[in-house]
Amino acid sequence: MAEPMLLHANGACAPVRAVQVKGWCPGALRPMAAGDGLLVRVRPRAGRLSGEQAQGLAALALRHARPELELTNRANLQLRGVQAAQYPALLEGLRSLGLLDASAEAEARRNVQVQPFWTDADPTPALARELSDLLARDDAPSLPAKFGFAVDTGPHPCLRGALADVRLERHGDAVLVWAQGAQHGRVVAFADAAAAALALARWFLDFGAVDPGCTRMADALRRQTLPTAWTTVPVPPANDQAPALGPHAAGQLLGLPLGLVHARTLAALGQRGGLRLTPWRCLLLETGGPVPAWPELITASDDARLRVAACTGAPACEQAARSDVAPRALALALAPLVPAGQRLHVSGCAKGCAHPRAATTLVATEQGLDLIWNGTAASRPDHRGLNPETVTRLFQPFPPSHAAQF
Numbered sequence: 001m002a003e004p005m006l007l008h009a010n011g012a013c014a015p016v017r018a019v020q021v022k023g024w025c026p027g028a029l030r031p032m033a034a035g036d037g038l039l040v041r042v043r044p045r046a047g048r049l050s051g052e053q054a055q056g057l058a059a060l061a062l063r064h065a066r067p068e069l070e071l072t073n074r075a076n077l078q079l080r081g082v083q084a085a086q087y088p089a090l091l092e093g094l095r096s097l098g099l100l101d102a103s104a105e106a107e108a109r110r111n112v113q114v115q116p117f118w119t120d121a122d123p124t125p126a127l128a129r130e131l132s133d134l135l136a137r138d139d140a141p142s143l144p145a146k147f148g149f150a151v152d153t154g155p156h157p158c159l160r161g162a163l164a165d166v167r168l169e170r171h172g173d174a175v176l177v178w179a180q181g182a183q184h185g186r187v188v189a190f191a192d193a194a195a196a197a198l199a200l201a202r203w204f205l206d207f208g209a210v211d212p213g214c215t216r217m218a219d220a221l222r223r224q225t226l227p228t229a230w231t232t233v234p235v236p237p238a239n240d241q242a243p244a245l246g247p248h249a250a251g252q253l254l255g256l257p258l259g260l261v262h263a264r265t266l267a268a269l270g271q272r273g274g275l276r277l278t279p280w281r282c283l284l285l286e287t288g289g290p291v292p293a294w295p296e297l298i299t300a301s302d303d304a305r306l307r308v309a310a311c312t313g314a315p316a317c318e319q320a321a322r323s324d325v326a327p328r329a330l331a332l333a334l335a336p337l338v339p340a341g342q343r344l345h346v347s348g349c350a351k352g353c354a355h356p357r358a359a360t361t362l363v364a365t366e367q368g369l370d371l372i373w374n375g376t377a378a379s380r381p382d383h384r385g386l387n388p389e390t391v392t393r394l395f396q397p398f399p400p401s402h403a404a405q406f
C-alpha cells in the first residue's frame with residue numbers, strides 16, 4: 001500500500017510581484033497543509049466520477065472535511081479542512097471508491113484533462129485511460145509537477161483555454177499530438193497517440209527543459225526547436241472559450257459558482273448519474289432529466305456569477321495576505337457589475353491561483369485591495385490600498401478588459 005506523504009511548501013519565482021510558488025501540487029496521497037487543515041486533491045480517472053463515486057466522495061467530505069468541495073481549473077476536486085486525525089479514514093474511503101493511485105508519484109504524474117463531451121462511440125475516454133496508465137507506470141518520465149496533458153479528441157477541440165503542455169486533438173480518424181506553444185504537431189493513429197504524447201514529454205525532459213527552472217512546454221519552445229517529426233501538420237485555430245451551459249449530447253453542463261459544490265448537492269447529482277469534471281468550473285451530468293433549481297447550480301450561461309473567479313483567501317490559505325477581505329464573498333458581491341464578456345478575478349494574494357490569466361483583478365493586501373485593470377494577480381497594480389466601497393464606485397461602469405476566459 002502506498003505510504004501517504006505530507007509535504008510543506010518551498011521554492012520561489014519572481015514575476016512582476018514576487019509570489020511563492022510550490023514545486024509540487026497537492027494530491028490525495030500528498031496533501032498540502034493549509035491554514036484550515038489539510039487540502040486533499042482528488043483526480044478521478046479520465047475526468048469522470050461514477051454516480052456511486054460522487055455520492056461516496058460527498059459522504060467523505062461531510063464526515064472528514066469541510067462540506068464544500070472545490071472544482072479546480074485543472075478539473076480536479078479538492079477537499080479542504082481535513083484534520084490530521086481524520087486523514088487516514090478519508091484516505092481509506094477514497095481507496096475503497098477507486099479514487100487513489102498506487103503511489104504519490106504516480107498520482108502527481110497523472111495530470112490529464114479530458115474533453116467531457118464524449119459519447120459512447122468516442123475513443124476519448126479509452127485514450128485518456130491509456131495515457132493515465134502509462135503515466136502511472138514506474139518507468140514514466142519524471143515530469144515537473146504542473147506539466148499536464150489535454151486529451152481533447154472530440155469533433156472540435158474545446159480545451160484550448162485549459163492549462164496543458166501536450167495536447168491530443170482529433171485529426172480526421174487520427175490524432176494530432178502537439179506541444180503547447182508550437183504551431184505544428186504530428187499526426188498518429190489513435191492506437192499510438194498515448195505513446196506519442198509520452199514521447200513528446202520525454203523530449204521536453206531530455207532537450208526542452210535545458211534550464212532547471214523551465215517547467216512548462218511553452219517556455220522550453222522559446223529556447224529550443226522541436227525535431228522536424230513534430231512539426232509536420234499545422235495546428236488549426238480553435239475556440240478557447242468555455243462551452244455553453246445546458247444540454248449537450250453527453251448530458252447537461254451545470255455551472256458551479258466559483259467552482260464550489262456542497263457535498264449534499266454533489267450527492268444529489270450523483271444519484272442522478274455520473275459526473276464529468278471540466279476546467280470551466282462546470283460539471284457535466286450524464287443524464288438529460290430535469291435538474292432541480294438549486295441556487296448553487298448555474299444553469300444559464302448569462303449568470304453573472306460565471307464572470308467572476310476567486311480563491312479561498314485568508315484564513316484558510318496560509319499564503320493569503322493578512323486582510324479582512326474575503327475574496328469569494330467580494331467576487332460574488334461585485335459579480336452583478338461585471339458585464340457579459342468580461343472577467344473579474346479577486347485573489348487572496350499575488351499568486352492568483354483561481355485565474356492565472358489576464359482580467360480585471362483585485363488582490364488582497366495588508367494595506368487594502370490592489371486593482372489591476374488588465375493583468376494577472378502578479379502584475380503591477382494600477383491602484384493600491386482600495387476598500388470595497390471605492391472599488392464598487394470604480395466599477396460603475398465596469399471597464400473593458402481582456403475577454404472572459406475560463
Ligand code: SF4
Pocket residue numbers: 311312313314317318319320321347348349350351352353354
Ligand atoms: S491566490 Fe489565494 S489560494 Fe492561491 S496562494 Fe494566494 S491566497 Fe492562497
